Amino acid sequence: MKKRNNQGFTLVELLVVIVILGILLAMMVPAAGMILKRVKVSQARTDAQVVVATMAKYRMEYNRWPEVKAVSGEYAGTSAEWVEIMNPQITTGSGKRDKNNFRQLRFLEMGKGMTIEGGKYDGGFGDPWGRSSGRLPYLYALDDDGDGLVKNPDSGGEPAQIRADVIAWSAGPDGDYTTWDDNVGSWE
Ligand SMILES: [Ca+2]
Numbered sequence: 581m582k583k584r585n586n587q588g589f590t591l592v593e594l595l596v597v598i599v600i601l602g603i604l605l606a607m608m609v610p611a612a613g614m615i616l617k618r619v620k621v622s623q624a625r626t627d628a629q630v631v632v633a634t635m636a637k638y639r640m641e642y643n644r645w646p647e648v649k650a651v652s653g654e655y656a657g658t659s660a661e662w663v664e665i666m667n668p669q670i671t672t673g674s675g676k677r678d679k680n681n682f683r684q685l686r687f688l689e690m691g692k693g694m695t696i697e698g699g700k701y702d703g704g705f706g707d708p709w710g711r712s713s714g715r716l717p718y719l720y721a722l723d724d725d726g727d728g729l730v731k732n733p734d735s736g737g738e739p740a741q742i743r744a745d746v747i748a749w750s751a752g753p754d755g756d757y758t759t760w761d762d763n764v765g766s767w768e
């Protein structure tokens with residue numbers, strides 16, 4: 581009887597191993613992509629809640645909301661101007677903080693979302709998505725009439741009024757603030 585060569589894999593065995601590895605890899609890539617997506621969504625939610633907490637700290641100190649230019653539509657957001665007001669250690673030279681935060685208090689700690697590089701939001705607090713158009717600031721909406729409710733920025737969203745003093749949201753991975761299926765809100 582011919583003795584089997586145990587020196588290594590036969591060609592067929594090697595091919596089988598390669599095919600199995602290929603199948604495993606093909607299964608893992610989408611799974612890894614999905615995990616990564618979920619990690620970024622959860623980062624965006626945490627960041628949106630950081631924006632809400634930062635705004636609440638600001639209002640506690642100054643008893644009003646800061647005056648920040650709108651970033652998208654009627655909504656202001658975490659642009660460089662906002663960051664400079666909330667953390668006077670960061671300066672873009674806009675002079676905004678003198679008016680909005682004359683006590684030079686730090687409401688925002690440097691974190692992961694700092695800072696947006698490139699594009700018009702240079703120095704802002706950006707979302708976790710590295711798109712070709714760059715990372716985008718979070719937007720926020722305020723309860724400006726003091727009834728403890730903020731109008732839902734998603735016009736078709738439920739509830740129509742959100743019980744909060746301030747809410748914040750990310751445009752989501754698609755980089756579009758108006759598409760709410762992937763937007764990430766602080767209140768959700
Ligand atoms: Ca209100």
Ligand SMILES: [Ca+2]
Nearest residue numbers: 751752756759
């Ligand atoms: Ca979107």
